[in-house]
Amino acid sequence: MSAAPHLVISGVSKRFGAATVLDRVDLTIRRGELVTLLGPSGCGKTTLLRAIAGLAPPDGGTIALAGRDVTHVPPHRRNVGVVFQSYALFPHLTVAGNVAFGLKVRGAPKAEIDRAVERALSLVKLGHLGSRRISALSGGQQQRVALARAIAVEPDVLLFDEALSALDRKLREEMQVELRRLLQEVKATAIFVTHDQDEALTMSDRVAVMNKGRIEQLAEPRELYARPASLFALNFVGLSTRIAGQVVGGSNGTVEVVTPVGRLSARGAFQPGASVIVATRPEQLRLGTGDGANSAAGRVRSVVFQGSRTLVDVDAGAGASLLAELSGREAELPRVHDEVRFAWPVAETFAFAAEAS
Amino acid sequence: MMTRTAIIICWTLAIGLALFLLLPLVVIAAASFSPTPVFDLPLSGASTRWYGRIGRLDGFWPSLSLSLQIAVLSTALSLVAGTLAAIAIARGRLPGATALGTLLVSPLMMPGLVLGIALLQYFRMIGFTATWSALLVAHLVVTLPYVARTMIAGLSRFDFTLIEAARTLGCTYAGSVLRVMVPALAPSFLISGLFSLLASFDNYPVSIFLTDVRSKTLPIRMLQYIEEAPDPTLAALSTLILAGTLVLLLISDRLVGLHRMAGTAD
Structure with missing residues (x-):
């Protein structure tokens, strides 16, 4: 883990009508770091993730990714990978077709696409299911395909929007551990959005507790638990x-x-x-x-x-x-x-x- | 024992019903090959001479052309307008979207005769007397509900997160719609187009009020033939239309699969 800032969010604000959803949020993430945005629904964590992905550009502030100001860059030119809560897999494509999608759109040569798809699918242990239809997969397998699809394009940052919440408890706990290992293996920089404190503590190097559009505390899981900075952080974790x-x-x-x-x-x-x-x-x-x-x-x-x-x-x-x-x-x-x-x-x-x- | 009896009864009913529905089609196809003007079973040989006479029917080609023009144009316009309306209804935060959706589909529930008379009176009142245009507008009223209903259903099942996913993977917004939304909605598009085309092409009750002596759609022309000279030429024509419909269905099946169009898969 190098100390160079990889994703720099400064003063990012977002309003929907009269409601302030993000209130001058600052957050700096290092390359290879796994950070969780933790908070109750409506705290702005998903909006912040969407701002990083480019799906909901902020009203104020700047976002710099890998040394480039991307505040007003549309999502397709950002090089981010997103794993959605609903997985958002393309039903008309096979498993391999889904994983290949990003590279195809980028016009990569076929041999390179095949290699990347094979590698991504074997990383998520689905190497044998490439030709399956999406509808023939279980929820856990779909989750892995969504992950493989996001990883395949080698994004600058991986974003997970409540990505594990649709899995049942036992599978979710297994995935948490496996996902953390996998992300460290490919040296990915990742941001998770969740309201599940166990997921936050298990998965992340640092946790940002969010409340009312602000980050109340940004700390390592151990410190967050032992030294909560506010009553909200105390109540939300543990x-x-x-x-x-x-x-x-x-x-x-x-x-x-x-x-x-x-x-x-x-x-x-x-x-x-x-x-x-x-x-x-x-x-x-x-x-x-x-x-x-x-x-x-x-x-x-x-x-x-x-x-x-x-x-x-x-x-x-x-x-x-x-x-x-x-x-x-x-x-x-x-x-x-x-x-x-x-x-x-x-x-x-x-x-x-x-x-x- | 009970279930066995039940299964036998069910199958008998199902096969009987299928036969009842399909036999007329077989009869018409058989009749079209009858060597004599009067259709009689069993056939005493086969002949294709009635097929040769179709083209020589009085006013056949203009009627076919008119029916095809109206069917294709009204379907094309319905697909555009119906899809856009469906997007607004299924996706937009339009006030009264549900009511609007019901309104769009409502001509389906109205008897064609009533619709035809109403349109005739209305068009007269506002001085809209150009036959061709009046027919097109009337057929739009008939075909739009098919498209709107199918597309609203298709869109309401469409997950718009898919577009966001495609965008983060490197697609422009337009590219995402093209690569993700269009394939996902292709079955709805095709089936509503097919329904619309057929609904317009064989529409009788609405057209009858809006055609005149010089421009008659094919179904109206066919009824006229049957009154004038009931010979197997009409059976031959019907068989050809049936064959055309079958070809359309086969092509659709090849393109997206009928099971997807019927909404039974996934």
Whole structure:
């Protein structure tokens, strides 16, 4: 992975009527990087992908791909590959015909087309199905053909628009791993659009969490999970315990917050009196009081066994609840209605400004 | 036992129905080769002399020419107008698109006689008396619904993402339409054209009100012949029309496949 910027999006905006769908988005992607645009529907992630593909030119800002300003270049002269949610395979062509389409349009010589088609189909493990009709394929196979078709033209960037969402869960999880390996093998630069956090964490080198037409946080999956930059990012990726409170003091990047479950310390910088949400990840919670740690008590509301882990939901009173994830090796798991006390490290506790809503 | 009986009954009915529908065609074809003016079974030999007489029928060539002109032109115009209308209805955000679609197809549900009388009165009222043009317009009313209905159905099943896919693969917009949309819609195009052509060519109830002594379409001319001299010449002509239709169907089958045209595949 070289450090040279490969795709540079700066200040890209898009409006549909009165609605701002993209609000001055900046994003720089390196060659060979796999980046996911993650967010709820309507956050602008698909619009951004379509802007990169040239299917929906932005109203403002610029997009540069492989050192060339492509902001106003039509899609057919951009050299991008798109895998659509519906796959958009051409029903009147065979599997090989679909994969060859891009090269044929570019007027490549027949021998070269045949080689590229064979290579692309063997990459997606469909080498034996070239002469099949599209309608004779399963959903998973169609997905692979769509991928082969996009790869065959050796695009500067591969774009995936919810490309795995039509597959059933088991197949989707297999494809995530296989796709990541395959993309790394051909050294592709790729952008995925998805609302599935597992897909984002599995597939990408970096994840851009999008909300209301903006990128809220751009980070590696591990960092995104451990250090969410906003309440939205915290909520969208992974589970968390969230308790509302008021800041009463603090220093050195740590604030003291009064909450219904007691006084808690959290990372963050707020003025006294500010309304904040104090949050932590479920696996940080441990049974007991802990030394110099945050802690809170309550009555167990539910215990959900999930194989390698067990989720414990605790009613901490005054509308607050704690969510703890305990590993299967825990000596003794609490039962419903038990009175328990949990503790968690201050370093893993975050304070976010409470949203007006 | 029950199912076996049911299957036998079903097949008997199906074969009986097919025979009932197709036998008249066989009879007309057989009659066209009758050596005598009066058709009689069993045939006492075969003759092609009636075929030779078709061309000498009074006013045959002008009528054939008129019918072909009107059929081909109304079909061509219907294909263009019907496809464009179907795109607007199936794709556009047109207010009242559904109502417009129903309106376009509505002449199909109207008895031809009513349509013919209505058009005659209307054309007289507005002073539109040129026979040829009046016939063309009337046939457009008849053929447009076939095209509009088939194309709306075809387009509503067409995934416009295919065009976007083609564009990202290197096609211009026009190129994408040509390489992706046209092949995908070819069956709809062909079947609606075929329907339209046949609907115009054998239309009687609407044409009868709009033709005059000098310009008669073929079906009207044929009815006149049968009143004047009912001999096997008409059977020969009918057989030729039947053969022509078969050839059209065979060509269509070669081009896109009848199973696709009937919408039974994919």
